Amino acid sequence: MSGGLVQILEGNTFVVSDDRGDIESSLSDPTGLFSFDTRFLSRWVLTVNGQRLNALSTDDLQYFQTRFFLVPGSGSVYVDSRLTVIRQREVADGLREELRVLNHESEPVDLHIRIDAASDFADLFEVKDALKKKGHYRARVADLHLVLEYRRDTYVRETWISSSSPSDIDEKGLSFSITVPPHGEWKTALDVVVSSEHAEGAVDRPTRIRGQRHVRGDMERGLEKWLQKAPLLECDWEPLAQIYRRCLTDLAALRFSTLTMPDRSLPAAGLPWFMTIFGRDSIFTSLQALPFAPELAATTLLALAERQGTRIDDFRDEDPGRILHEMRYGELTAFEERPHSPYYGNADATPLYVVLLDEYERWTGDTKLVRDLEHAARAALNWIDEYADLQDNGYVSYQRRNKKTGLENQCWKDSWDSISYRNGDLPGFPRATCELQGYAYDAKRRGARLARLVWRDPAFADRLEKEAADLKRRFNRDFWVEDGEYFAVALDSDGRQVDSLTSNNGHLLWSGIVDKSKARAVARHLLGSRLFSGWGVRTMAEGEARYNPIGYHVGTVWPFDNSFIAWGLRRYGFKEEAACVVAGIMEAAEVFNGRLPEAFGGYPRKTTRYPVQYPTACSPQAWSTGAPLLLLRAGLGLEPQGDNLIVDPALPKRMGSLEVLDLPGRWKRIDAFGRGRVDTDRVTLC
Amino acid sequence: MPKGRADSVAAAADPVTRFFAALDEPGHLATFEGDSAGVRLDVLDGKKAERWHVSITRGDVAVTHNGGPADATVRIDRRHLEAMVTGRLNAQAAFLRGLFACDGSVGAFMMFQRCLPGPPGSTGRVAPIPSKTVMAQRGMK
Numbered sequence: 113m114s115g116g117l118v119q120i121l122e123g124n125t126f127v128v129s130d131d132r133g134d135i136e137s138s139l140s141d142p143t144g145l146f147s148f149d150t151r152f153l154s155r156w157v158l159t160v161n162g163q164r165l166n167a168l169s170t171d172d173l174q175y176f177q178t179r180f181f182l183v184p185g186s187g188s189v190y191v192d193s194r195l196t197v198i199r200q201r202e203v204a205d206g207l208r209e210e211l212r213v214l215n216h217e218s219e220p221v222d223l224h225i226r227i228d229a230a231s232d233f234a235d236l237f238e239v240k241d242a243l244k245k246k247g248h249y250r251a252r253v254a255d256l257h258l259v260l261e262y263r264r265d266t267y268v269r270e271t272w273i274s275s276s277s278p279s280d281i282d283e284k285g286l287s288f289s290i291t292v293p294p295h296g297e298w299k300t301a302l303d304v305v306v307s308s309e310h311a312e313g314a315v316d317r318p319t320r321i322r323g324q325r326h327v328r329g330d331m332e333r334g335l336e337k338w339l340q341k342a343p344l345l346e347c348d349w350e351p352l353a354q355i356y357r358r359c360l361t362d363l364a365a366l367r368f369s370t371l372t373m374p375d376r377s378l379p380a381a382g383l384p385w386f387m388t389i390f391g392r393d394s395i396f397t398s399l400q401a402l403p404f405a406p407e408l409a410a411t412t413l414l415a416l417a418e419r420q421g422t423r424i425d426d427f428r429d430e431d432p433g434r435i436l437h438e439m440r441y442g443e444l445t446a447f448e449e450r451p452h453s454p455y456y457g458n459a460d461a462t463p464l465y466v467v468l469l470d471e472y473e474r475w476t477g478d479t480k481l482v483r484d485l486e487h488a489a490r491a492a493l494n495w496i497d498e499y500a501d502l503q504d505n506g507y508v509s510y511q512r513r514n515k516k517t518g519l520e521n522q523c524w525k526d527s528w529d530s531i532s533y534r535n536g537d538l539p540g541f542p543r544a545t546c547e548l549q550g551y552a553y554d555a556k557r558r559g560a561r562l563a564r565l566v567w568r569d570p571a572f573a574d575r576l577e578k579e580a581a582d583l584k585r586r587f588n589r590d591f592w593v594e595d596g597e598y599f600a601v602a603l604d605s606d607g608r609q610v611d612s613l614t615s616n617n618g619h620l621l622w623s624g625i626v627d628k629s630k631a632r633a634v635a636r637h638l639l640g641s642r643l644f645s646g647w648g649v650r651t652m653a654e655g656e657a658r659y660n661p662i663g664y665h666v667g668t669v670w671p672f673d674n675s676f677i678a679w680g681l682r683r684y685g686f687k688e689e690a691a692c693v694v695a696g697i698m699e700a701a702e703v704f705n706g707r708l709p710e711a712f713g714g715y716p717r718k719t720t721r722y723p724v725q726y727p728t729a730c731s732p733q734a735w736s737t738g739a740p741l742l743l744l745r746a747g748l749g750l751e752p753q754g755d756n757l758i759v760d761p762a763l764p765k766r767m768g769s770l771e772v773l774d775l776p777g778r779w780k781r782i783d784a785f786g787r788g789r790v791d792t793d794r795v796t797l798c
Numbered sequence: 799m800p801k802g803r804a805d806s807v808a809a810a811a812d813p814v815t816r817f818f819a820a821l822d823e824p825g826h827l828a829t830f831e832g833d834s835a836g837v838r839l840d841v842l843d844g845k846k847a848e849r850w851h852v853s854i855t856r857g858d859v860a861v862t863h864n865g866g867p868a869d870a871t872v873r874i875d876r877r878h879l880e881a882m883v884t885g886r887l888n889a890q891a892a893f894l895r896g897l898f899a900c901d902g903s904v905g906a907f908m909m910f911q912r913c914l915p916g917p918p919g920s921t922g923r924v925a926p927i928p929s930k931t932v933m934a935q936r937g938m939k
Contacts, residue, residue: 265895266895266896266897267894267895267896268896371904372903372904372905372908373905417832418905418908418909419908420912422829422912422913423885423914423915423916423920424916424920424921424922425888425916425917425920426916426917426919426920426921426922426924427917427920428888430916431922441894442894445891445894446891446894446895447891447895448888448891453888453890453891453894454890483832484832485832486831486832487828487829487830487831487832488832491829499922511924511926511927512924513920513922513923513924515924528936529936537929537933537938537939538929538932538933538936538938539929539932540926540927540928540929540930540931540932541926541927541932542926604929605926605927605928605929
């Protein structure tokens with residue numbers, strides 16, 4: 113649930129309604145039935161004898177299924193208990209709703225049941241930005257269906273609504289005149305199918321309805337199978353079992369199939385706004401989930417390769433070899449009023465693509481995929497040097513070429529004020545943020561390993577390693593803030609340090625670009641009072657001019673960020689420090705009932721007893737969902753080494769004994785055990 | 799002018815013919831070394847119809863007028879195809895807009911559309927923006 117609304121989803125189709133199951137959306141309101149970034153129902157209101165219903169209870173049965181128990185009468189005091197209406201709804205390629213009316217009287221009852229339906233066919237971007245539509249609407253009754261249609265030139269979208277029992281259909285909805293016997297029941301099924309049609313012109317009209325409906329049984333079995341396939345977790349600390357199950361279920365819900373690979377799935381970024389492929393989010397989530405569900409990484413790698421940039425396109429910020437930022441299917445994308453077909457404006461997904469490919473091979477031993485994706489990986493590595501070095505200074509930097517609808521900040525901290533000097537001033541463009549250099553370094557190192565091991569190209573491997581070593585040397589010289597003993601968040605367009613202290617330092621540890629001699633100082637900052645709140649590492653340190661504990665990227669704590677920081681700390685041997693990050697975020701997850709938000713307030717833990725959720729419409733979010741999985745990896749010290757999995761636990765004392773059984777990988781299945789021995793309270797609670 | 803010469807001059811001026819000739823010419827595209835697929839384009843121009851069949855086998859490219867089956871079949875107006883092969887129309891956006899129909903494998907079509915050029919005016923370059931401009935845009939200092 114989000115903001116009192118009920119939401120269910122399957123793939124990129126989702127419904128957001130009120131707690132009665134009704135939808136009454138305005139242009140700026142995110143309720144409705146959405147599919148492929150388009151709202152196909154903006155009104156869906158049930159009445160009995162002209163009366164709205166009142167919710168007794170709402171049950172989330174599955175992530176794709178909800179049941180509403182309703183009674184007539186909208187007052188909060190008076191409830192007409194002679195009737196119960198049960199609305200059970202599920203999402204597939206549209207929406208299916210079973211409506212049951214129960215008569216509790218000993219007399220028959222005559223009723224007029226009505227479903228009002230309408231659609232504004234808004235693009236998700238229009239909902240976010242409250243934009244006006246440019247096409248025309250029509251509603252018609254055809255073949256026992258109510259058909260809602262939107263047409264703009266050749267762009268046509270339709271919603272087909274029908275019922276399993278006879279109804280009077282008009283252009284605004286469906287009516288049923290029924291008699292329910294004493295202590296009896298009446299029911300019908302309402303079916304809403306979305307359709308993306310081609311209009312006339314050069315082409316024939318294709319089949320009426322797109323796609324095939326999923327069968328409910330298949331979906332339930334699919335979820336059950338997904339949960340059964342996952343490693344089994346047992347732990348003395350009870351909240352962890354709830355957190356783990358929540359992660360797996362939310363990750364299942366966020367699985368998304370592309371049109372090119374309908375039988376495979378990759379993680380979409382988040383519900384409701386981001387049910388699509390995002391290069392960065394899909395890669396980070398696949399990395400987090402790798403020890404538990406490696407198949408997500410394989411699909412992510414394949415799907416991103418299929419859409420890898422091949423040309424220079426300034427509107428889409430596309431270059432050859434660049435990995436996409438975001439893919440969309442709505443009207444604004446269709447008419448090139450937005451560049452998301454796909455949009456490529458990010459500077460991190462391309463090196464991270466190579467990082468994921470290598471990490472995937474280390475876990476799974478799937479060299480076939482590495483061979484199949486050799487060209488994609490080489491093109492990504494080539495992009496780093498050929499297209500990302502905007503200032504010709506040997507560093508990856510970014511600046512959008514699409515000045516109207518492109519993204520200004522093309523790193524994960526993409527809000528306008530996330531990158532600033534200590535005094536709060538904002539740098540110009542291009543910007544070379546520090547973590548991008550870390551990712552580029554790691555991509556080169558890992559690319560070299562794959563070149564040597566799989567592509568049989570030792571000369572290329574040598575070249576990449578040499579370039580990586582050179583990048584590391586220059587980076588440790590140019591980004592190191594001497595008087596603060598940390599790495600600057602960026603270099604500006606003059607090569608000057610953007611000198612605020614940020615959580616990006618943790619990503620640098622993860623990438624391995626940090627000189628050993630500097631690592632301890634970096635770790636000290638990450639766990640120091642300026643960055644560490646007690647719950648986690650803040651995006652920006654207290655004391656910086658732009659620090660704000662509820663500023664999006666300038667003081668909040670991001671669980672995803674922290675999961676990579678914990679991995680980074682482990683990479684440099686800071687086991688106890690990593691355990692403190694594990695403890696803080698897991699304890700926050702306990703407070704959030706297992707579902708971590710995108711971000712929460714950076715207030716010191718000692719002054720707020722609970723982590724304060726940052727207000728956001730997006731939940732669950734993929735990389736927050738994946739965070740506990742990566743934290744488990746960091747806590748247990750899981751690291752593939754050849755055909756073995758090293759387990760080197762350093763867990764918070766509170767967790768007691770922890771077992772993760774049947775971890776999949778090149779070793780087939782392996783069990784990991786650990787016992788909490790690190791007294792993290794002295795850091796998290798002080 | 800001999801007839802053959804006139805044909806080649808007309809062909810050289812026609813962006814569709816030029817595009818497919820350029821696609822066929824190298825015989826191999828490294829981008830698609832991991833892929834194999836065939837796409838057939840049935841192109842309509844008023845009452846005239848033409849066919850292009852692009853077949854990619856682990857990077858080896860062959861372009862013919864073969865009307866045989868393919869993994870994906872695209873039916874498209876010639877003016878839209880001309881716009882696509884000259885970079886003036888993005889294929890993915892055109893598909894979402896319903897400007898053409900594609901039957902069969904979406905993946906095969908995706909592969910074909912990656913062969914298309916970018917917009918004619920795209921340079922890949924942009925002028926740097928100084929800090930003071932960024933600050934002014936945000937109403938600071």
